[in-house]
Amino acid sequence: MIAELSKRLTALKLAADWVGIRMVKETVGSCSVRDGQPQRNGKSTSQGAMVEVMVEGQIGYGATNDLSIAGLQAAAELAQQQAVAASRWAVHPLTPAVRPKVVGQYASPYVKPLNALSPAEINDLLMRLCQQLKVSEQIVQAQAMAVTNETESWYVSSNGSEVYQKFSLLETHFGVTAQDGAVVQQRSHNGQLAHCYQGGWELFLTDDLWQQAQQIGEQAVELLTAAECPSLTTALVLAPDQMMLQIHESVGHPLELDRILGDERNYAGGSFVKPQDFGSLSYGSELMNITFNPSVPGEFASYSFDDIGAAASREYLIQSGQLLRGLGSLESQARLNQPGVACARACSWNRPPIDRMANLNLEPGTDSFAELIRDVEHGVYMEANRSWSIDDQRYKFQFGCEYAKLIENGQITQTLRNPNYRATTPEFWHQLVRVGDESTWQMYGTPYCGKGEPNQAIRVGHGSPACLFANVEVFGGGE
Numbered sequence: 001m002i003a004e005l006s007k008r009l010t011a012l013k014l015a016a017d018w019v020g021i022r023m024v025k026e027t028v029g030s031c032s033v034r035d036g037q038p039q040r041n042g043k044s045t046s047q048g049a050m051v052e053v054m055v056e057g058q059i060g061y062g063a064t065n066d067l068s069i070a071g072l073q074a075a076a077e078l079a080q081q082q083a084v085a086a087s088r089w090a091v092h093p094l095t096p097a098v099r100p101k102v103v104g105q106y107a108s109p110y111v112k113p114l115n116a117l118s119p120a121e122i123n124d125l126l127m128r129l130c131q132q133l134k135v136s137e138q139i140v141q142a143q144a145m146a147v148t149n150e151t152e153s154w155y156v157s158s159n160g161s162e163v164y165q166k167f168s169l170l171e172t173h174f175g176v177t178a179q180d181g182a183v184v185q186q187r188s189h190n191g192q193l194a195h196c197y198q199g200g201w202e203l204f205l206t207d208d209l210w211q212q213a214q215q216i217g218e219q220a221v222e223l224l225t226a227a228e229c230p231s232l233t234t235a236l237v238l239a240p241d242q243m244m245l246q247i248h249e250s251v252g253h254p255l256e257l258d259r260i261l262g263d264e265r266n267y268a269g270g271s272f273v274k275p276q277d278f279g280s281l282s283y284g285s286e287l288m289n290i291t292f293n294p295s296v297p298g299e300f301a302s303y304s305f306d307d308i309g310a311a312a313s314r315e316y317l318i319q320s321g322q323l324l325r326g327l328g329s330l331e332s333q334a335r336l337n338q339p340g341v342a343c344a345r346a347c348s349w350n351r352p353p354i355d356r357m358a359n360l361n362l363e364p365g366t367d368s369f370a371e372l373i374r375d376v377e378h379g380v381y382m383e384a385n386r387s388w389s390i391d392d393q394r395y396k397f398q399f400g401c402e403y404a405k406l407i408e409n410g411q412i413t414q415t416l417r418n419p420n421y422r423a424t425t426p427e428f429w430h431q432l433v434r435v436g437d438e439s440t441w442q443m444y445g446t447p448y449c450g451k452g453e454p455n456q457a458i459r460v461g462h463g464s465p466a467c468l469f470a471n472v473e474v475f476g477g478g479e
Contacts, residue, residue: 002164006156011069014076016083018054018096020157021072022307023047024349031119032145033126040145041119048349052308053079057093058086059331063350091335098330101160102311106304108168109297110200114148117201122146126174132210133176135217138224142217144174145193146204147447153307161309169300169459171196171447172204174213178220185417187220187402189213190241191384196300196445196459203298219403222415229404229419229476235379236421236472237372240442242401243464245385247360248449250425251283251290252460254394255317256451257328257336258355268451269392272425273323278338281323284429289363290318292327292341300445300461301358308353310342317341317360321429328355347456354452361443361463365435372434372468379407380474382419398422418477431472436465 001023009021025047032039048065053076060082062075117125126144133142149169156162172195175188189195189212197203206212238246254271258264273281294303294312303312308329316324326332328340332355344353373379387400404419405412423431443463450457 001154002156002162005154006162008069008072009156009158012073012076014053014080016053016055016080018099018158019076020052020099020155020161020309021049022349023049023067023154024151026149026151026348029119029148030145031122031126032143033123033130034143035141036127036130038123041123046348049075050346050349050352051075051079053083054094054096054099055080055083056087057095058083058090059094060086061352094331094334096159098334099157099159099308100310101157102305102309103162104304104311105163106165108166108198108302110168111202112200112205114150114168114170114200129174129213132213133174133217135214136221138178138180138221139176139217140179141177145172147171155305155309157309163305163309165303165305167198168200169196169198170200170203174216176217176220178224180224183224185220185223186386187216187223188384189216190444191245191402193446193448194241194244194444196447197298198300198302199298223403223417226415226417229380229416229474231475233471233473235376235407236469236474237376237379237381237407238467238469239381239383240440240464240466241384241444242382242399243362243467244444244462245388245399247290247362247462247464248357248446248460249388249390250394250397250428251318252327252357252360254425255326256355256357257326257332257338257340260326261332261335264451267453269394272393272395275336275338277323278325279323282321283318283323283426284321285432286320287365287432287435288318288321288429289316291316291361291363292343293359293361294342296359296361296443296461296463299359299443299463300459302461303358306342306344306353307346308344310344312342315341327357329353345458347458351452351454351456354456356451356458357449357460359461359463362435362465362467364438364441364465366437367434368437369440369466372436372440372466373407373412374410376407376468377409380416380419381405381407381412382421394425396424419474420476421472421474423472428469428472431469432467433470434468436467438465440466
């Protein structure tokens, strides 16, 4: 297909400094079950191309699902018109240097391909999970779902780029709602759709799957009689499934260069980070090491090239607490004169690439979980995000979790319900006092990172060890 797409590109009649075509074919299957009853079984395929054209120092975009030369020509002419119109109000002139020549390919690793299970087999699996989750009559709702996604992308450009990437993506979720009178509690498999990975069914059909489902049901019932989380300033230990959300909201979004430039202020918001902060801002404690890493096998947003063809590599965004670089495409890097990463990404063939997160990970430290809590006289341990709120500058935040435990004299003790915590971003990360080792490190993902006008929901991955923070304001559901 690369050769054929290159021929069609060459056939376009256009006066432009640079032209690129990104073609995408995506097939999505979805299945969901609630209380043992099928809710959804569906499959859809979408295919089309985005044509980018650089004229007079600006880039225009034209999308089409007509992949003939005529269809691509019409999209290219539309993109050319947009670029010319934009040049009158240009804020920064671009050159073809922001679209370097690249050649290569990438494919997700997998063992058991996504087509190995029929829709009927997937449906039966989810129904069995619902049965396993219902450990008590106090479980008033049990649900399970699975989404398969097979995506291929082809990218060619007038300066010789040829990139092919194939992604095998699996999103799964199961959870329950428990009720005892006026008390209602929810417990899920590490949070809503947190189990999102690249690979095949081996990622879901693990040896401990049924044990995990049993535990989720039992913990939901346990929460019904648990004590309310106390309100105090104390030590806070976050599990990797909550660190995923913490990293996403208070590190990922504020480091997006288009937010810092003001491009997203109208819709998704800005950032407390300023252009001059790169290379000088102390973002957190010396234990804070955040990497952009699209090379982790199986992580949800791994790739070799972003959607404008920039070669992707592991880079430190924050090292020993110091802010080094942001999440910005080649265009944003040129505009800000700041280093970024290969993160120009689009959710579909009919959306232009913008600055996005991909795999954003907190690197492991040296403490086992026992060592992490060993010196905590009094604190709270929290798992799995339930709610979140953060201002449009990504500065003040308040997060709630599904499940918590009290920490007393270095030991995990009683269960707590309705746990929440609040802080400001720099204050919180400067209170990072211990980071778990590789034995505590886990990775998760989400398909719902939203941004852009028109909106784009994109896939991101986050890995983290368990972490200990000092002097955090913790509170229960009564506040």
